[in-house]
Amino acid sequence: MKPSSRKPFSIHPIAIRGDGAGFAYGGGSSEPPCPVVLSTFKNKPKETILNAHKKGVIELAYRTNNELVSCSFDSQLCIWSEEGELLRTNEYRTSHRADGFAITSDQRHCLIGEYNGEVSVFDMESLERVSGFRVYERLQQIWCVACEPAGNRFLVGGAGGKVLCYQFGNESPQWVAELGWGHHIWGIEWFTDGDRFLMCSNPDGAAERGSRSEVAIRDANDGARISTYYPGGPQPYCCAQSPNGRFIVAAGGRTDRGGKESRKNCTVQLWDVEAGETPAVLIGHTQLVRSVAFTQDSKHLLSGGQDRTLRCWDVESAVKEQLGT
DSSP, X not given: OOOOOOOSSOEEEEEEOTTSSOEEEEEOXXXXXXXXXXXXXXXXOOOEEEOOOSSOEEEEEEOTTSOEEEEETTOOEEEEOTTOOEEEEOOOOOSSOEEEEEEOTTSSEEEEXXXXXXXXXXXXXXXXXXXXXXXXXXXXXXEEEEEOTTSSEEEEEETTSEEEEEETTOSSOSEEEEOOTTEEEEXXXXXXXXXXXXXXXXXXXXXXXTOOOEEEEEETTTOOEEXXXXXXXXXXXXXXXXXXXXXXXXXXXXOOTTSOOOTTTSOEEEEETTTOSOOEEEOOOSSOEEEEEEOTTSSEEEEEETTSXXXXXXXXXXXXXXXXX
């Protein structure tokens, strides 16, 4: 699959089908177009464009039956069939912008993280909001939510400088991992074993002097760091781990002294966790990279961002050429 031609919208979420037969991506901003696109792994894929959202799509997730769920900034939820038929959508909207989204392992509920520091719980059949609670006391934004692959825990991260682990149905966290004031947690993803999770974070001007952006693997039982990786330049805004557990990736970007983004500072960084802390650096995007996702066989990596292109990388070739593994 070659890099896509420029789309009329920025590409944010990417989701891979559980059976590996295809993938979906979405995008947009505060105004249309804000589509969801069904695609396949071919050089000239036949794509199906789905239009229902009026605000930017923030997250996509496939259910175990290959139905696709999409969520937009205004908390609109859409459930699509494999063929792209809109099966149902909701009318309820949260009072604040949504950013984090995840489906529980039993497929019965989904969680939406909001700009006011709250998590809302929606029923997946009725798409009605059934409950909600506040995570961050100071109303800091929630950027990411991740549900345990085969359990009933979930993780929350955002602008509050904390990662919190909850048991579904309990509003008191099991544990809290403190990164410190001024640290923003942009991405969280569980490893399939349920014992670890991957996260990426950036400090802002309020963080302790000398703070650095980091990509870390942490223990899911207490939040303690297991290993830490430091991106060599660009700030990470998204991260993912490969299904085989061997690779992790983080991507994002930053501006240079002239306030411009470029291929040099909007890279995708890929680590072989068995090989050490040096990443393979994948260069191609010219603006902020907002989404990364591994294929089910862990051989390829998809990335998309604000340059409106979708790219497919050969993971094994990149690691072999740059890291010799």
